[in-house]
Amino acid sequence: MMLPWRSIRLLQRAVNLWLFGYLFSSLWAAEWLWIHPAVSALPPPPGALSMLTHVFVFLPAEWAIGAVILVMVLALRSVVLPTRSYFTAVQWVLFSSLVNLAWLTSTGGHQLIANVLFWMIFLPAEEPTTQTMERVQVSHVVYATAGWIIRFQLLLAYAVTGIQKLTGSWWLTGDAMGIVATDGSYGPAWLAAVPWFAGVVNHAVLFFQLTFPVAVWWRPARHRWMLLGLVFHLATGIAFGIVDMALAFLAVYPIWFRTGEDRMRR
């Protein structure tokens, strides 16, 4: 039931490193995004809870730069020191609100990190000791639930995007990759000049996204599919100019590192 501590700690470090790196890189566009935002924040959906993820609808948008700095400082702290849940809670509220403020720059990677951050609030800051592990406590249920939800969140992202593609027609005919490659916003255009290769890449993407959620359950397949994921995300990240999205997915991979899980089960 419990997830290995090593995976949890690696996840906490990787996600916080991503947060720091993304927000740090955004500082060069701070004038347009966070100081005098060129685009107004998305209106919040109905319900009081949405106030938590849309604070810049209620607070002056100019305060966003303060939120960026605070999230960066907390992220850097969590990379080197234990990740405290109250700091993660603050990061989740502010980062989700920043994503909804700069909504035109957001990708699935931002949404993934925002969701993972929420569940990271419930992960332990330090390795549970053998004594506390001996009897089942409520905190263990919370820890295990959060860890497993993060695991399934990653699988769901791949599965749903694969299923969504199956409901179209160009992914099935093998034309989709050529269309994406010749779209001026993406590329690489040369791919469409080699139609058979564009077709192979097209079906390889579908295959990877639909099989990842199954392959990670078995050790040898897990390693290979994660390696495929590394290549897939880096290639699409560089070709489409969404490296931050690529790294967001890779930052969540450690939750599926299962070394030490047998020891936890005993």
Place this chain on the structure above:
Amino acid sequence: MSSRSARSLVAFLVAIHVTFLLAYTLPGGFVPQRLQAWSTRIVRPLFHQRWNLFAPDPSPCHCQVEVGLGDPDWRPLIPDDRHCLLRRMDRPLAELIRSDVQRGDTLLRPILAGALRGLARDIARDAGPLRFRLVQRCITDPERPAERATRITRLELPSP
């Protein structure tokens, strides 16, 4: 709490959350309407996510918004020398405008008009009143995606 009941509780909580996420993110036809409405109410405020990049099909058109200064002088709303995060705004904004235009609305929604004005604020400072247009380069045959037809639509902005 026994180890077995703890395990069952974890499985139950995880299953509930994942079910709501699936109901929210899967294509409409896959999910009963009632469950989708429930999931929207629960997931949208806190756990919003969409997994439909290039799905169900990639957009058949490359869209870009251009800003007009003099009559022959049209330039991209977000120039190529801008930070990559700013350049990235161009595409989703143009796609949103395109879907409005497809419905027959050339008078933009206030949030989109505000975004155009905000992104062109430094050009407007130098050049005065601006005009905007949507340029679409659309495929004519999916098997020959490099051949694209250009379509230009003038955009009307509501008064600020």
